[in-house]
Amino acid sequence: MSxxxxxxxxxxxxxxxTTLLSRFQMATEMALKRSAFMQSHDLMSxxxxxxYLECLFGQNEHTQASALLGLALRIARKIGIHRDGTHFxxxxxxxxxxRRTWQVLRRLDVKALESQGAEPExxxxxxxxxxxxxxxxxxxxxxxxxxxxxxxxxGFTEMTYSHVQSELxxxxxxxxxxxxxxxxxxxxxVDFHGPRLQFExxxxxxxxxxxxxxxxxxxxxxxxxxxxxFFKLFLVVHQPLLKLPYRKGEVSQDLKEKLFMxxxxxxxxxxxxxxxxxxxxxxxxxxxxxQWHAIAIILTNLLHRVDDPDVSxxxxxxxxxxxxxxNASLKSGDAALWRPLKRLWAEATMKRDEQQAFxxxxxxxxxxxxxxxxxxxxxxxxxxxxxxxxxxxxxxxFPL
Numbered sequence: 001m002s003x004x005x006x007x008x009x010x011x012x013x014x015x016x017x018t019t020l021l022s023r024f025q026m027a028t029e030m031a032l033k034r035s036a037f038m039q040s041h042d043l044m045s046x047x048x049x050x051x052y053l054e055c056l057f058g059q060n061e062h063t064q065a066s067a068l069l070g071l072a073l074r075i076a077r078k079i080g081i082h083r084d085g086t087h088f089x090x091x092x093x094x095x096x097x098x099r100r101t102w103q104v105l106r107r108l109d110v111k112a113l114e115s116q117g118a119e120p121e122x123x124x125x126x127x128x129x130x131x132x133x134x135x136x137x138x139x140x141x142x143x144x145x146x147x148x149x150x151x152x153x154x155g156f157t158e159m160t161y162s163h164v165q166s167e168l169x170x171x172x173x174x175x176x177x178x179x180x181x182x183x184x185x186x187x188x189x190v191d192f193h194g195p196r197l198q199f200e201x202x203x204x205x206x207x208x209x210x211x212x213x214x215x216x217x218x219x220x221x222x223x224x225x226x227x228x229x230f231f232k233l234f235l236v237v238h239q240p241l242l243k244l245p246y247r248k249g250e251v252s253q254d255l256k257e258k259l260f261m262x263x264x265x266x267x268x269x270x271x272x273x274x275x276x277x278x279x280x281x282x283x284x285x286x287x288x289x290x291q292w293h294a295i296a297i298i299l300t301n302l303l304h305r306v307d308d309p310d311v312s313x314x315x316x317x318x319x320x321x322x323x324x325x326x327n328a329s330l331k332s333g334d335a336a337l338w339r340p341l342k343r344l345w346a347e348a349t350m351k352r353d354e355q356q357a358f359x360x361x362x363x364x365x366x367x368x369x370x371x372x373x374x375x376x377x378x379x380x381x382x383x384x385x386x387x388x389x390x391x392x393x394x395x396x397x398f399p400l
Contacts, residue, residue: 002281066112092149
């Protein structure tokens with residue numbers, strides 16, 4: 001997934017990337033079937049299935065991946081990896097591998113929650129499986145008879161990125177699990193999760209991201225992705241403020257502007273990081289993290305804005321996103337996720353063409369219709385996803 005189309009054609013006998021991915025996918029499915037993974041108690045069979053699901057999510061096949069994830073969870077429970085390996089007579093390395101496998105399963109579970117709204121089953125289980133150690137693989141003795149585990153290391157190791165992603169997945173799950181408070185509880189919801197989010201960011205920074213060496217690409221990548229994810233988490237925390245004021249007709253112009261500018265900034269940052277790490281072939285991590293909320297907000301605003309510097313920035317990001325994702329995604333199993341955006345995109349494009357043809361009729365730069373109509377536009381887009389929200393200050397770092 002990390003190789004470019006051109007590199008694949010040049011390297012693999014002129015076969016396209018799509019053709020090779022389809023072939024490898026079919027071969028993996030056949031291998032899983034022959035291994036009888038559903039009846040197996042072998043941890044490696046489960047790990048193979050999870051790797052396959054990771055690839056499905058990476059190809060935006062969220063619907064299929066989410067369905068198979070339920071099967072993976074049943075297998076994991078059968079093997080018992082939701083219980084920490086210290087309860088059993090296992091070697092330190094076997095305990096570590098069970099912990100790593102469980103954390104991968106939890107992260108995939110949150111991906112299914114975010115993209116499909118699927119209930120996060122791994123977080124509902126009574127699990128006592130601990131986090132993996134912050135130790136590099138080179139420090140471990142994989143022999144099943146090895147009696148000692150290495151001491152956990154301080155600072156950045158090759159396990160740090162995985163640890164941070166597991167921490168972020170847990171935070172996101174807890175926020176999304178409570179992301180639809182009743183109207184009377186909106187302010188208390190935001191008041192609770194806002195400070196908590198700042199606390200979690202400080203904790204992760206001090207635990208995992210202290211004294212990083214930014215000349216090391218993986219350390220810089222971990223830092224950048226973590227910051228971007230916390231901005232995303234901040235959006236999710238504040239999403240209840242979006243619908244409630246609109247429906248009451250109390251949203252200020254400043255709030256709409258902050259919403260619009262924040263959505264643009266999220267897309268620009270994601271696009272910048274994707275290009276920045278393309279040479280290292282890590283761009284697919286960012287490319288497949290589609291910013292549904294920001295895209296919907298931008299398109300909704302573009303229906304009612306004329307061409308100005310901010311609108312030009314917005315259209316630039318929309319063009320990039322649809323060029324990179326639209327055609328392939330509409331043919332995938334997740335086409336339903338794109339169809340509402342496709343309709344908004346078509347309408348916004350038509351409005352832009354009208355504005356360019358008749359500029360004097362579109363001098364007003366903001367939406368002037370009834371607030372209820374604007375709210376309906378927002379609701380029609382966000383019914384299938386968790387709604388976007390508003391930063392308090394888009395000019396600073398983490399906005400708290």
